[in-house]
Amino acid sequence: MDVGLRNLIDGATAPHVEESRRFRAAKLAAGGQRGPTNREELERARASLPGQVGGGRAVARRARAGRREVPVRITSPAHGPSRATYLDIHGGGFYMDSAVRNDARNARLADALAVTVVSVDYRLAPEHPWPAAPDDCETAARWIVEESGRRFGTERMLVGGASAGATLAMTTLLRLRDGAAVHSTVGAVLEFGAYDLSGQSPGGRLYADEWFIQAYAGHVADRTDPDVSPLYGDLGGLPPTLLLVGARDVLLEDNLAMAARLSAAGNEVDVRVFPEAMHGFTSHPTTMATVARDGIERWLADRLAAV
Numbered sequence: 001m002d003v004g005l006r007n008l009i010d011g012a013t014a015p016h017v018e019e020s021r022r023f024r025a026a027k028l029a030a031g032g033q034r035g036p037t038n039r040e041e042l043e044r045a046r047a048s049l050p051g052q053v054g055g056g057r058a059v060a061r062r063a064r065a066g067r068r069e070v071p072v073r074i075t076s077p078a079h080g081p082s083r084a085t086y087l088d089i090h091g092g093g094f095y096m097d098s099a100v101r102n103d104a105r106n107a108r109l110a111d112a113l114a115v116t117v118v119s120v121d122y123r124l125a126p127e128h129p130w131p132a133a134p135d136d137c138e139t140a141a142r143w144i145v146e147e148s149g150r151r152f153g154t155e156r157m158l159v160g161g162a163s164a165g166a167t168l169a170m171t172t173l174l175r176l177r178d179g180a181a182v183h184s185t186v187g188a189v190l191e192f193g194a195y196d197l198s199g200q201s202p203g204g205r206l207y208a209d210e211w212f213i214q215a216y217a218g219h220v221a222d223r224t225d226p227d228v229s230p231l232y233g234d235l236g237g238l239p240p241t242l243l244l245v246g247a248r249d250v251l252l253e254d255n256l257a258m259a260a261r262l263s264a265a266g267n268e269v270d271v272r273v274f275p276e277a278m279h280g281f282t283s284h285p286t287t288m289a290t291v292a293r294d295g296i297e298r299w300l301a302d303r304l305a306a307v
Contacts, residue, residue, distance in 0.1 A: 009247075009273050010295070016287040020276040023286050024248060033279055035093055037211045039126065042095055049096070058103045058119070065142035071121040072140055073099045075106045076152075077114045083304055084156035084186065085148040086110075087141055088119040089172070091163030091191075091280070093212035094133055095125045105283075105293075112297050113304065116152045118144055122168065126215040133164075133216070134171045134227055141172050145183045156307065158300060159188045159239075163280060164212075166193025170230035170258075173238055185239045187303035189296055191282055192245045195231040195258045198223035203253030204231070231258055235265035242270045242299045244292055246277025270299065 027033070036042040058073040076082065088106055090097050099119035106117040122136035141159070149155045161169035169190055176183055197217055199208025207213075217228050226233030231254070241262055245255040252273070259271035272295065274281060274288055282292050 008271065009275060010291070013274055013288060013291055016291060017275050020274070020281070020286055020288040023284060024276055024278050027278065035210060035212055036095070039215075042126075042215070046096055056103075057107050058100070063118070063120070063140045063143035063147075065139045065146060068135060068139040070136040070139045071099075072143075073103065073106075073119045073121070075103065075110045075117040075119070077110045077116065078107075079111075080114055082116040082152045082154050083114045084116075084154050084158050085144050085152050086113075086115045086117045086158040086160060086300075087137075087144060087169075087172070088117050089122070089137055089159075089161035089165035089168045090119065091161065091165040092124075093210075094164045094167075094216040095212055109297070113300055115158065115300075115304075116148075116154075125212075129215070130217045130220060130228055133168055134175065137168045137172045138175045141176055141183075145176070155184050156304070157183055157185045158303070159185060160190070160296075161193070162191035162282065163193065164216075166190035167195060167197075167230065169193070170195065170233075171227050174226060174230060174233050174235075177237055184307075186307045187300060188239050188241045189300065190241060190243045190255075190258075192249050192251050192255060192279055193243075193258070194251055195229060195254050197229045198232070200224060201231060201254070201257060203251070203255075203257050204229070206250050206253060231261060235262050235267065238262065238265070238267050240268040240270075240303060242272070242296065244272050244274065244282065244296070246279065246281045247273050247275045248277060249279040249281075251279060 036045050058075045062069050063072045099121040110117050120140040123132040159169050196204025197213050224232045243259050263269045282289050
């Protein structure tokens with residue numbers, strides 16, 4: 001068992017705290033991060049998203065496993081063979097966004113690590129509530145397990161997601177393990193996920209009134225089901241995991257609880273907290289975000305070098 005708490009807050013972030021604080025203040029002054037509170041507001045939020053223009057290299061495909069299939073976007077490294085396949089699961093509260101919006105970042109990741117990135121376009125709530133999204137993410141993961149050796153020349157897999165994508169990354173890992181799927185997942189990167197949608201833990205109670213929970217899992221009688229709230233799952237036997245969260249994120253306590261539970265279950269865990277950073281900070285135009293993304297790449301490179 002190993003949990004990386006000695007460097008919980010990296011000293012390299014210190015020079016960028018004031019910039020992060022200013023960005024957060026400006027963001028809050030402009031309306032903050034308040035999410036939709038009903039279906040009408042959700043439709044307006046979806047309509048206000050910038051045009052979904054991809055990075056030019058991703059190839060759209062359909063991933064099939066068993067009787068299910070799901071659209072994915074595949075970004076291969078620009079040069080050389082692929083060292084692993086990286087399953088990317090986008091965020092957006094389970095009810096917004098799409099895989100194409102990660103194209104540019106996935107291209108950078110593919111080239112930096114020489115990996116093939118498969119980004120899954122899972123179905124969104126409330127049109128498709130739980131278990132549609134985890135079903136789709138599992139389908140993409142099983143397709144990678146079955147096909148990546150032949151298609152991409154490697155059987156090693158990495159998994160990553162941000163916000164709702166981190167939640168789905170955890171449920172995907174649990175499904176693979178519980179389904180006895182033979183796979184070589186060598187690392188998982190979880191950025192500020194929501195791990196208790198039941199609102200029963202101290203961290204979960206801080207965001208229990210958010211409408212995204214009703215849109216995604218309001219019909220679920222017991223939201224402590226690990227497929228909804230992975231904090232309550234048997235977390236043993238999972239790959240090494242890196243968790244990132246901002247100190248100003250309402251999900252901070254939830255992420256620390258997940259790190260503790262992963263460690264208590266015997267997994268290797270590295271958790272990093274970024275001062276003055278808010279939810280979604282790794283996609284913000286700040287130096288703090290650059291430090292975090294660079295750290296993710298170094299951690300993933302270390303995982304690939306270790307196996």
